[in-house]
Amino acid sequence: MRFPGIIPAVTTPFDAAGEVDAAALAANVRALLDAGVHGVVATGTMGEAGSLSRAERRLVVETVAAAAEGRVPVIAGVSAGTPSAAIAFAADAADVGAGALMMLPPLGYRADERELEHHYRSVAEAAGLPLMIYNNPEASGVDLSPAAIVRLSERIEQAVAVKECSGDVRRIPALLASGAELEVLVGGDDWALEGLCAGATGWVSGVAVAAPRECVALYEHCRAGELDAAREVYRRMLPLARFDMLPKLVQFFKAAMDECGFAGGPCRPPRLELAAPEREELRAALAVLREGVPA
Numbered sequence: 001m002r003f004p005g006i007i008p009a010v011t012t013p014f015d016a017a018g019e020v021d022a023a024a025l026a027a028n029v030r031a032l033l034d035a036g037v038h039g040v041v042a043t044g045t046m047g048e049a050g051s052l053s054r055a056e057r058r059l060v061v062e063t064v065a066a067a068a069e070g071r072v073p074v075i076a077g078v079s080a081g082t083p084s085a086a087i088a089f090a091a092d093a094a095d096v097g098a099g100a101l102m103m104l105p106p107l108g109y110r111a112d113e114r115e116l117e118h119h120y121r122s123v124a125e126a127a128g129l130p131l132m133i134y135n136n137p138e139a140s141g142v143d144l145s146p147a148a149i150v151r152l153s154e155r156i157e158q159a160v161a162v163k164e165c166s167g168d169v170r171r172i173p174a175l176l177a178s179g180a181e182l183e184v185l186v187g188g189d190d191w192a193l194e195g196l197c198a199g200a201t202g203w204v205s206g207v208a209v210a211a212p213r214e215c216v217a218l219y220e221h222c223r224a225g226e227l228d229a230a231r232e233v234y235r236r237m238l239p240l241a242r243f244d245m246l247p248k249l250v251q252f253f254k255a256a257m258d259e260c261g262f263a264g265g266p267c268r269p270p271r272l273e274l275a276a277p278e279r280e281e282l283r284a285a286l287a288v289l290r291e292g293v294p295a
Helices: 022-033 054-068 085-096 113-127 146-155 171-177 191-196 212-224 227-245 249-259 276-289
Strands: 003-008 039-040 074-077 101-104 130-134 159-164 182-185 200-203
Touching: 003 039, 022 085, 022 249, 039 054, 054 074, 074 085, 085 101, 085 159, 101 113, 101 249, 113 191, 113 212, 130 146, 130 171, 146 159, 146 171, 159 171, 171 182, 171 191, 171 212, 182 191, 191 200, 200 212, 212 227, 227 249, 227 276, 249 276
Parallel strands: 003 200, 039 074, 074 101, 101 130, 130 159, 159 182, 182 200
Antiparallel strands: none
């Protein structure tokens, strides 16, 4: 399996009773596919996976896979504190239609490289699915260097891709120059242009849940070498994309989805709705996104 292009990390809508709204989730996925995205990630950070029960995570992945209808890869986030928990999430995801997995280092513990290899190998071999290593030091507490990522990919057959979200765009060319048989994907929204132009094959994106057509356009312009057009799309997207690296990224992007015709809705606690100044920041970012777009 390959992971080229724009891959939104989808949010999980909740209904008025606070339950997973499967119908709204399916509608969101179909709308993203209609906008031209190339894959979807379910039960990641954007999907509030940490607030979902095992049964809810299974329902979310099942709903996303059913809505995708085999048109694009469905990647399930299975990050957990222990291999056994991640293996259980992975088994459920595979059972309901996911074709690949995405996983952070073990949550809640700063594992060394020997422990990291054991964690990733245990999950990868048990699941038997292609695995995307997810490097996000802010989320996991562990920063995987390019050299460490390459070693993991060389030692674990199923580790075929990396979502690089360290915040250092220099990691992408370093990984590409390593010669490893590893797909390198942009993992942070506010260096997407830089990462794609450096040679990343795709972008696991938060902002794409609200602005999928712009993200697809950016990818296509970069791939075609149309840098002036790419820069203009990026200029319009960037104020919104910058929310991706804030603790309240889910709240910002769910609120943006509501403004852009998708089902965003509330988050689960401990996340609370945006405060008034934050909503003003979001409105300003959306105004830039809409510049030059016919009403």
